[in-house]
Amino acid sequence: MIGDFLNALISFVIISFVVYFLVVLPMNKLIALTNKQKPIDPTTKKCPECLSVVPLGAKKCMFCTSVLKK
Ligand SMILES: [Zn+2]
Structure with missing residues (x-):
């Protein structure tokens, strides 16, 4: 047992x-x-002007409409 x-x-x-x-x-x-x-999200980046997250290929920020460089 x-x-x-x-x-x-x-x-x-x-x-x-x-x-x-x-x-x-x-x-x-x-x-x-x-x-x-x-x-590490390769599809987005931060807008240098307003610090919003925008798509990587965007040429203009969709929040503040500033022109984005690479
Ligand atoms: Zn912006």
């Missing part, structure tokens, strides 16, 4: 560790990766 309980307990602990290393660590890496990629 006690041996069965210990066996189940040890199995549970081992499986918990395996699940932790297989699921939690990759998830943390994935979350860190997505957080890193968020600020």
Whole structure:
């Protein structure tokens, strides 16, 4: 009886560790990766005049209509 309980307990602990290393660590890496990629948005840029976010190819700011350089 006690041996069965210990066996189940040890199995549970081992499986918990395996699940932790297989699921939690990759998830943390994935979350860190997505957080890193968020600020780098290649489709938008900031207007130097009004600091609004405008499309990368825009030649005029849609908020203050100032001419944008590259
Ligand atoms: Zn602007």
